[in-house]
Structures are given as structure tokens and as C-alpha cells.
Amino acid sequence: MIIDYNFFGLEQGCVWDTPVCTDLLDELQMNEGVYDEAFIELDTSIEPHTNKPTKWTLTTIMDAKFTSDLDAGSISAEGFDITKLMLYRSVYGTGDWDAIGEFKYDEEFNLYDFVDRYVQNGSTYQYAIVPVANEVIGDKLISDSIDVSYEGIFLTDKKENKRLEYDISLGEISYNTSSNTSQPLNSPYPIVTFGNSNYRSSSLTVLPLSKETVSLSGSSIDKLAEQINRQDWMEFLNNSRAKVLRMDSGVLMLVVTKNARVTHKEGETLRDLASISFDYVEIGKINYDMLIKNDLISRAFLTHMTYDDEGDIISVDN
Template sequence: MFLMNYNFMYDKNTIDPAPAYIPMASGLQLTNAIYDHLNVSGDGNMAYSETIPDSWDVNTIMNTDFHGNVNAGNVDYSTQDLAGIRIKRRIKGTFAWITLYDIALESSSGLALTKYDLTNQHGITYEYAFVPYLNTNVECAYIIKELESKCDGVFVCSPGSIVKFYGGLSYGNGSMANKTGVFEPLGSKYPIVVANADTQYYSGSLSATALTFNQLMNDKFDRVTNSSYLKLLTEFLTDHTTKLIKDWNGNLWLVAVTDGVQVKYNNSVGMGVGDVSFNFVEIGSAQDQETLEKSGFINIMFTPMTNTIPDYPPRPLNPVDSNTGSNEEYLSKIEFNINPMDGDLVINNSEWLQNMMFYIDPETLDLVFESEDDIEDISFSIDTNGNIFLNVS
């Protein structure tokens, strides 16, 4: 057979080299030619033909026509029976899934998508599932990814927008509704408490300084931009749509804003910054599928504007004036905390203050500082843009 090749002089390929036995092939390389079509099949018994197959079957391994690309996969073939994609989420360790998106699939290009989850809760580890389903509504295998949710600040979300609050944050006194009636029958020492409804909801208030994303990221103050943002913010809070409030403490409320939105302007910076405050009441569970659907938080159309690069670079953390020998630190970067064990003041993110000791003089009630460094004076100043500086000399 090796003398007459593998087909005993049967056709025009009789003088072709005998094919080598390849137990495992992991790749294919094409070089030094112009190719019109490539088809690789796993069917070793297929009948010989000069016509190259141009469609997929169950035995096809690769198939490409080189029309502008070298894609040889079977996405189109594999998705021809798919009706859509569902994106689901559940808390790790639980069973019930919440469907966040149900997307109809018109072509294989629909598999490349980016979607956002606004209803996630801080400190929770979630499992997200990418679930294709067929025209018969039968779901295929779940592709699951585990993620830990983190929030830095307080966020107020609607189905199409999200606002971040970071400075001047404060929650007012909250209350949990518990509607009961007290009946005092004659001849009884104690009353009878009646609760005829399951009414139980949280209500509270929130106040914070209104700053745009660029100001939060770069500490650059712009009066006109911030005034426009403050107007849009108050319109956003009073548009009568359901809101979702979540924060870095793990709180998560599905709410409606009640009453008006109050604005308190900061006179020290020429009224260019305002603190907003508003009341809210809980109207449903942020963990319930039906409630999220009615509130519009399922299949949301959301594209965050904060994905864009800020217009200006962040300012340096610690600019140094080499002429005067003084050091300026931005006060917004310094953290002040109280040690719960001994009540001492703890200062972080400050090269100068964290090495000092502060106390109140019992006679003069003045604030006194002591430091091992050669420091003569500490003062605070504010520039024309509203930035507050700590000056150490």
C-alpha cells in the first residue's frame, strides 16, 4: 500500500503522500497562500467531494469563509435555536434567583452585551448567572460568576439614573411603622392590643452635600456646573418615580420621596454649594422579583455617565511650597476618628497631624497641640475655588 499509496491507483490522488496518523491535533496554521474557505470535520467516513461544505453540522470542528475575519467557531450554528438570554442573581448560599434582565436574542451578536445591577446590596456576595434559553422557553446550562458587592458612599437610584452622595451625609431619625390599637376594657388592669394589619415599613430622611462626580473625584469646585447639577438633582428627587437607597453600611430601601426637597446653601463659598435633604418612606422589598418589576428595576435601560474620564486630572495630595517651607494638605483627604477603646482622636492620611497630640487646655479652653517635629504654627485657609487647606509651618 505504501508503494501504490492509499487507494491503489484509483484516482488522480494516487501519487499523493500517504496521510500520517495524528492522534491529537490542538491547532491549525495556514501560511503563504490565499484561502477562500476552510472546513474541518470530525467525520472520517464522509464521502470525498471537491465541493467544500459551507455550513455546520454536528461533526464540524471549524468552518470559515475568510470574509473580513478568521472566525471559525459555531456561535451562529449554536444560537440558531436560542430565543434569548436571562441574567439572574441570587445571594450566595440561597436557592431563589431574581431575574434582572430578559433579553430577546435576534442574532449571535446579541451575546456581546453589558448590563448593570443597581439593586445590589453592600457587603453581600452574589452569584450572577448568564442563562440562554430556547424557543420552547427551556433554559440551558447556567454560567455562574461569583461577585462581592461593595458600595463607597450613599447612592440614590432610579431605573435610569444614579446619584452618589459622599460629603455632609446624615440620616435623620428613622421609624418603623407598627399600626396597632389599644383597647381598655372595663374591669381589666391591662389593655388589649389589636393589630389588624400587616403594615410594617421604614421611614426616614437623608441629607448630604450636592457635588458632581468630577468634584467628588478631583475636588475641583465649579460654581456654574454645581448650580446646574443641584437643579437637576432636585428635579430627580421630585419626579415621583420609585427610588432605591443603598449605602456602605449595607442598608437597602426601596422608597418614595415624600414632601419637598430642601436646599441649604453654603454661604462661606458664595452659595456655590448646597446641602439637600428629603424625607422618604419604604414602599416595598428590594429583594422581591414582582416588586422590582412593578418599580421598573427589571430590564432597566441604564448607561452610567461616570464611566467617562474626568475633564481634568486629580490635584496632588500634598503640594509643597518650597519658597516658604510650609506644607499644605487638603482637608478633604484627612480622616478623623475616635478610638472606641480609649476615646483618643485618631488621624489618618495626614503626614503631619497623625504624629501630633491634641488636647484642650482646662484653663483657657484653647486647643493645644504637641509634636516631636519642628512645627511652629497650624492654620486653615480657603482658596477662591472653595478648597479648604491645612497649613503647617
């Protein structure tokens, strides 16, 4: 018997004339029936149909799939509790999944907020969360497809995401390979052998302006703010950390930067502005192993959310 449940939002859906309050119930008991799935959702605006749900959302409470066992679709995990969550990403339609994040599971929080900055402009991705208990890996909870669109050129590491905005100059890009030429004594032609090297290198120039100078709309230059901003850029470029270079043209590269240099503008009125140039070298593909090796895995921000009776978020506690 179901008490105080309004089927499909119909006005006359309760079993009893006086509904029983269900605000604080934390247990569901199902008897004398044949069930293949039990789905409970906070959102009360569902459409009037009996199609089975295909995914979890932020307002899903439970989706128990009965698969000839007593676990209802949960991870049995040989008695172990969930210890961490793995985050995977796939280019939509390929079916190939790459790990991009790993987070320790904390039962005190119900929302993990993660920003993926290592994405290619114009691509479409899907993400998946996978619970891990000891060595037991759970099923993927797959997201909707997400289209990536941004403008500009960015240089990003684990802690900073800098945009190159003004007076950008893209240097000549070299596609570097290694080879060796030898001249046999008994042949008129040389023998050329090639190694496995295949990487890109180039240089970039940008005029980084401070927020203070930009806010002046060209009327003047904040000299101190410009000096502080340049110093911040130089420390970023010289921090010996790997970075991801991404452009709205679709370029996505794992690089290191070197040979950073400052060139001040000429003229009395512009001498407090300076361009920054640097070289970069591609050091590998952007995959989980390389992100781990170069300490580029960002952490998730954990929050706690609660909901009202309609399933809307009413509080977020950091």
C-alpha cells in the same frame, strides 16, 4: 481524521506535512466513534489535560453534550427559536435564584453587556443566563462567583445612579409598624392588635457639588454649575419614580423619595453652596416582581465582537 489540529499546543501536532487552513470553517462532522461531548474553543493556551470543560466563556465556540439524542445539548424547544434571554442572580452558596433582567434575543449581536447596580456591599453573587424559546426554558449558564465591594452611599433608578459624597447626614431611621389599641369595658387592660405593616423611613442630607466646583479645589465656586447641579438633583428626587438606596454598610432598600428641600450655606463666600435634604420611605423588597412593577429593570447594551486566531477580541462594534 483530524486535519490541522495541534493537540495541547504541541509543535508536532498536525496529521499532514502541509496543514490545511481552517479559518472559515463553519461545520463540524464526526464519524465512526463514540462521543459524549465535543468542545471547541478559540483560546489556544489551554493546559495539557483531558478534563472536560465545565462552563462557557466568551471564546467558546461550541460545547455539544450528547445525551442520547440528536440535539447535542441544544434546545429542541418544539421547533421554536430562542426569543429572549433571562438573567438570574443568586447569593453565592444559597442556591436560590431570582430573575433580575429580561432581554430580547438578537442574533445580530454576540455580547450582552448588563450592569447590576442593585447589589449589597460585601455580598458574593453568581449570575446565570437562561435562553427562552416560546414557553420552553433552557438550562442555566452559571458564572463564577463575584464579590461586591464599593464605598459610599448611592441612590439609583433605571436611568441615573447618583452618589452622595459631601457633608452627608443620616437621619434617625424609623421601623414602622401598625397597631390598634382598644379598651374593653370588662377588662382593666387594653387589647393591642398589630397589622402587617413593617417598613423603614428616614431622611438624608447631602451637599451635592458640581464637577466644575470640585475641579477648582476650593479656590472658588462655579455659581452657575452649582445651580444647574442642584436643579438636576431636585428633578431626580421629585420624579415620582422608585429608587434603590444602597450604602457601603450593607443597607439595600427599595424606596420612594419625597419632601426634597434646599438649604443654602450661611456667609458671603458660601451662599452659592446649598445642602439638599429629603425623606425616604421603604416600599417593598428588591425582587423581580417589584423591579418590573416600578420600571427598574435596566436594559442590556448589545455589541458585536470578533476574535483573532488566539481568541483575543480584535473589534467591538456598537
